[in-house]
Amino acid sequence: MSELKCVGKAVTRKDAIEKVTGSAEFIEDRFLGPLLYAKMKKSTVAHGKIKKLDLSKALKHPGVKTVLTGKDYKNKIGLYLVDRDFMAVDKVRFWGEPVALVVASTEKAAAEAVELIEVDYEELPGVFDPFEALKPEAPLIHEELGSYEVVPIFYPKAGTNVANHFKLRKGDTEKGFAEADIVIEKEYYVPQMQHVPIETHKAAAHWSPDGKLTVWSTAQSPNVVRQLLAKAFEMPMHKIRVISSYIGGGFGCKAGASLEGLVVPVAQKFPGYVVRIVFNREEDMQGTFTRQALYSTLKTGVRKDGRITALEYKMIWDGGAYTEYGVNIVRAAGYSSSGAYDIPNVKTDSYCVYTNNSIGGPVRGFGMCEMQWGIERQIDYIARELNMDPLEVRLINGMKKGSTTASGQVVHDVDYEKCLKTVADQIGWGKKEQPEKGKLRGKGIAGLVKCPAQPSNAASSAIIRINEDGTAHVMIGATEMGQGMLTAISQIASEALNIPIEKIDIKVPDTDFTPYEWQSVGSRITYTCGTSVKRAAEDALGQIYYIAANLLEVPVEDLTFDGKIVYSTKDPEIKATIREVADSCKKCTGEGIAGPIIGKGSFVPKNMTNLDPETGQGNPGMFYCFGATGVEVEVDIETGVIKVLQLATSIDAGKAINPQLCTVQLHGGTIMGLSTALYEDVRFDKGVMLNRNFTDYKIASIDNTPHIESFIIETPETNGPYGARGIGEQPMIGVAPAVANAVCDALGVEFNTFPLTPERVWRALKEKK
Amino acid sequence: MSEKITISFTINGDKETREAAVGQTLLSFIRDELHLTGTKSGCEIGECGACTVLLNGKPVNSCLVLAVELDGKELVTIEALSKNGKLDKLQQTFIDHAAFQCGYCTPGMIISAKALLERKPNPSDEDINEALSGNLCRCGAYQEIRAAIKDAAKK
Ligand code: FES
Numbered sequence: 043m044s045e046l047k048c049v050g051k052a053v054t055r056k057d058a059i060e061k062v063t064g065s066a067e068f069i070e071d072r073f074l075g076p077l078l079y080a081k082m083k084k085s086t087v088a089h090g091k092i093k094k095l096d097l098s099k100a101l102k103h104p105g106v107k108t109v110l111t112g113k114d115y116k117n118k119i120g121l122y123l124v125d126r127d128f129m130a131v132d133k134v135r136f137w138g139e140p141v142a143l144v145v146a147s148t149e150k151a152a153a154e155a156v157e158l159i160e161v162d163y164e165e166l167p168g169v170f171d172p173f174e175a176l177k178p179e180a181p182l183i184h185e186e187l188g189s190y191e192v193v194p195i196f197y198p199k200a201g202t203n204v205a206n207h208f209k210l211r212k213g214d215t216e217k218g219f220a221e222a223d224i225v226i227e228k229e230y231y232v233p234q235m236q237h238v239p240i241e242t243h244k245a246a247a248h249w250s251p252d253g254k255l256t257v258w259s260t261a262q263s264p265n266v267v268r269q270l271l272a273k274a275f276e277m278p279m280h281k282i283r284v285i286s287s288y289i290g291g292g293f294g295c296k297a298g299a300s301l302e303g304l305v306v307p308v309a310q311k312f313p314g315y316v317v318r319i320v321f322n323r324e325e326d327m328q329g330t331f332t333r334q335a336l337y338s339t340l341k342t343g344v345r346k347d348g349r350i351t352a353l354e355y356k357m358i359w360d361g362g363a364y365t366e367y368g369v370n371i372v373r374a375a376g377y378s379s380s381g382a383y384d385i386p387n388v389k390t391d392s393y394c395v396y397t398n399n400s401i402g403g404p405v406r407g408f409g410m411c412e413m414q415w416g417i418e419r420q421i422d423y424i425a426r427e428l429n430m431d432p433l434e435v436r437l438i439n440g441m442k443k444g445s446t447t448a449s450g451q452v453v454h455d456v457d458y459e460k461c462l463k464t465v466a467d468q469i470g471w472g473k474k475e476q477p478e479k480g481k482l483r484g485k486g487i488a489g490l491v492k493c494p495a496q497p498s499n500a501a502s503s504a505i506i507r508i509n510e511d512g513t514a515h516v517m518i519g520a521t522e523m524g525q526g527m528l529t530a531i532s533q534i535a536s537e538a539l540n541i542p543i544e545k546i547d548i549k550v551p552d553t554d555f556t557p558y559e560w561q562s563v564g565s566r567i568t569y570t571c572g573t574s575v576k577r578a579a580e581d582a583l584g585q586i587y588y589i590a591a592n593l594l595e596v597p598v599e600d601l602t603f604d605g606k607i608v609y610s611t612k613d614p615e616i617k618a619t620i621r622e623v624a625d626s627c628k629k630c631t632g633e634g635i636a637g638p639i640i641g642k643g644s645f646v647p648k649n650m651t652n653l654d655p656e657t658g659q660g661n662p663g664m665f666y667c668f669g670a671t672g673v674e675v676e677v678d679i680e681t682g683v684i685k686v687l688q689l690a691t692s693i694d695a696g697k698a699i700n701p702q703l704c705t706v707q708l709h710g711g712t713i714m715g716l717s718t719a720l721y722e723d724v725r726f727d728k729g730v731m732l733n734r735n736f737t738d739y740k741i742a743s744i745d746n747t748p749h750i751e752s753f754i755i756e757t758p759e760t761n762g763p764y765g766a767r768g769i770g771e772q773p774m775i776g777v778a779p780a781v782a783n784a785v786c787d788a789l790g791v792e793f794n795t796f797p798l799t800p801e802r803v804w805r806a807l808k809e810k811k
Numbered sequence: 812m813s814e815k816i817t818i819s820f821t822i823n824g825d826k827e828t829r830e831a832a833v834g835q836t837l838l839s840f841i842r843d844e845l846h847l848t849g850t851k852s853g854c855e856i857g858e859c860g861a862c863t864v865l866l867n868g869k870p871v872n873s874c875l876v877l878a879v880e881l882d883g884k885e886l887v888t889i890e891a892l893s894k895n896g897k898l899d900k901l902q903q904t905f906i907d908h909a910a911f912q913c914g915y916c917t918p919g920m921i922i923s924a925k926a927l928l929e930r931k932p933n934p935s936d937e938d939i940n941e942a943l944s945g946n947l948c949r950c951g952a953y954q955e956i957r958a959a960i961k962d963a964a965k966k
């Protein structure tokens with residue numbers, strides 16, 4: 043490959059100036075015009091029948107325009123399993139589920155009227171833990187599960203609380219366990235967490251008299267919002283326009299569709315108004331997706347030489363009250379269930395179980411943090427049992443080029459070994475440092491892997507328009523939520539077009555004007571959208587050459603373009619500027635050559651397949667991204683407080699399109715991982731979420747964030763644009779197990795759950811004594 | 812409608828007289844009445860720092876202050892930091908170090924950092940940690956934010 047001009051450079055973010063000057067528009071900044079304000083009345087019980095819903099007082103309250111209930115929405119909504127009501131109809135399934143929506147001319151009037159709605163419930167017995175929900179006598183949360191529409195790669199069980207059962211059978215585990223010298227079986231638990239982007243969920247809707255619906259949304263995918271709204275409201279797609287703006291953090295909670303549909307019937311009722319709904323912090327934490335809790339049992343057979351011969355993984359997920367999206371997390375964790383390791387015999391059963399807790403759904407890592415917590419803890423158990431170095435056990439079993447995943451997919455572009463060794467070297471693996479008095483020190487390592495969890499037909503497209511002066515507009519459907527997509531995609535366009543990045547304009551999507559992108563999730567955009575843009579650029583470049591060839595009367599093969607001028611390689615004096623090519627498009631005789639240059643590119647993965655329903659075997663991964671985390675901790679024996687002394691993280695990006703932004707992402711994911719490792723745990727009491735604000739739900743702040751050493755490894759992804767693969771979610775995955783492994787190294791105490799709060803550590807130390 | 816009170820104040824260097832509703836927060840006044848949307852809302856209960864502005868030179872969470880308290884005071888929001896297309900040195904170093912991702916916390920961060928540098932032109936890591944501990948960044952740009960502030964201090 044010739045030398046790259048723009049890809050691989052620390053180009054300044056496209057959105058930089060807007061974001062430091064306060065001029066960056068987030069969606070709420072665009073709710074203009076005659077406004078109406080919507081506010082939800084929320085359920086006060088976790089499971090119950092709505093006996094009475096009296097709206098009369100609310101309707102009479104000054105300023106109130108209307109009050110809607112679940113019955114005003116004809117259909118349910120859902121990405122994979124259509125199980126979700128916009129608002130409760132006849133029964134509520136979780137605490138805080140909306141039962142009515144007040145719309146008023148001010149936010150205050152709406153909030154006041156919400157208090158005037160009278161609701162009586164007949165409480166039903168609730169199920170708050172998936173094991174209870176699995177019992178035959180458990181109350182059913184979705185009585186009509188069998189009638190719900192579902193994408194046929196998920197397997198809900200009618201008449202039970204099982205929303206999906208994913209099965210995987212690789213090799214022969216019986217044989218594998220027979221070959222083992224030791225068998226280790228452990229139970230693990232990962233609690234719910236919340237994304238808490240600083241910008242909450244927000245949406246607005248407008249209905250114009252000609253029947254066009256415009257929606258403004260914080261959603262990570264305007265295209266999926268449009269698709270789901272079109273279905274739920276039985277509208278053609280061209281009559282729905284979904285507008286995206288800069289998103290103030292997503293992390294998965296803004297994937298799929300959430301609150302947008304709530305205000306659609308209101309907009310329809312009041313054409314011309316912009317009907318807005320803005321979740322406050324509490325609503326955001328309690329009413330949007332929560333990371334599903336995972337209860338798991340992991341059994342591994344290992345030979346004395348450290349080779350893992352068999353793995354049996356049982357995962358029970360607390361899917362919450364609705365699992366329209368969560369069913370796929372359960373599937374993804376299932377097909378990836380050997381983590382970063384090549385294990386010949388695997389048997390996995392992954393269950394998505396309804397409970398009366400908050401709605402489960404996607405969070406950065408999409409099941410991998412939860413599932414690989416068990417794997418990476420288990421490897422340390424194995425090492426201890428065999429008296430081996432945990433790094434060694436990882437290296438022996440770690441995936442290499444040609445290894446197979448749990449689903450039997452062969453991985454190609456891998457250097458997991460380098461990821462592990464890099465962080466190990468950084469933290470001085472194998473060297474024990476002297477702790478201070480009253481403290482203990484330890485080191486821990488964990489590996490990670492993730493492929494984007496997406497349907498095999500999740501597509502992408504791009505359009506590049508070349509202006510008359512040779513500058514360009516890149517049009518794509520991906521959203522910018524901080525990951526730096528606009529910049530990375532522009533760099534790819536600049537590289538492929540040979541046009542300087544300053545001459546490229548790129549904007550966030552608007553479904554009326556920008557081409558299709560499935561979703562900005564799963565760390566897939568650099569790869570999918572990047573590929574589409576590269577193809578669009580190549581298409582545009584082809585047109586530039588075609589026009590130049592006709593203009594200059596030189597064969598296309600003899601032409602080259604340096605970003606400003608197209609010239610003949612045989613005679614550089616035969617040339618045309620990009621302006622001449624893009625603008626005139628005609629010969630000196632006046633005859634036209636071609637119209638304006640519009641490059642198009644589209645993409646759908648060709649290397650993915652369906653999975654066998656019985657064995658889960660097949661190719662679910664568009665690409666696999668590996669990495670590792672290394673941690674050194676110091677634990678205060680008196681207080682149980684963990685201090686992170688060293689934190690190292692490595693990721694195999696294939697090719698960092700923008701090394702600076704890649705590093706920032708790496709840091710961000712690592713900090714989020716550390717935050718979950720030490721602090722985050724959503725608490726429920728019979729379905730009532732107890733910690734619904736930043737005081738009770740603590741996340742990492744600047745004063746408790748240690749310095750991170752990060753390493754970008756570049757093992758090119760054969761089919762990725764310029765060898766790149768996505769890395770946004772991955773850095774989070776290894777942090778919690780690495781911290782726990784380090785704490786265990788320090789204290790000799792095992793933790794099968796996190797966060798490792800001082801109290802938990804202190805109690806464990808006390809028990810040990 | 813709620814009762815209104817006339818208030819006079821300075822906003823980003825300009826003198827203004829406006830009506831503010833009793834009970835309206837300064838955050839809402841800034842965004843909805845002054846139409847300065849650079850100041851962000853993340854919790855409205857003083858926990859996230861996204862709404863930080865300078866009131867008489869001191870950083871405050873504008874969601875915890877009433878608009879009527881602005882009377883007779885001087886208010887500075889993120890919009891005032893760049894002048895005639897020239898960025899404040901903090902804005903420039905935030906860009907240089909890529910000290911943000913989504914950018915939602917950034918106006919509040921920069922305002923808090925600005926107040927810190929006024930108070931302590933050469934802050935240590937501890938000073939920065941202390942001054943910005945009330946500004947949450949879920950994207951986790953903390954390491955870059957520390958570097959950006961130290962860099963700005965040198966300029
Ligand atoms: S919005 Fe004011 S502190 Fe969060």
Ligand code: FES
Binds near residue numbers: 290524915952
């Ligand atoms: S940059 Fe996203 S919250 Fe700080």
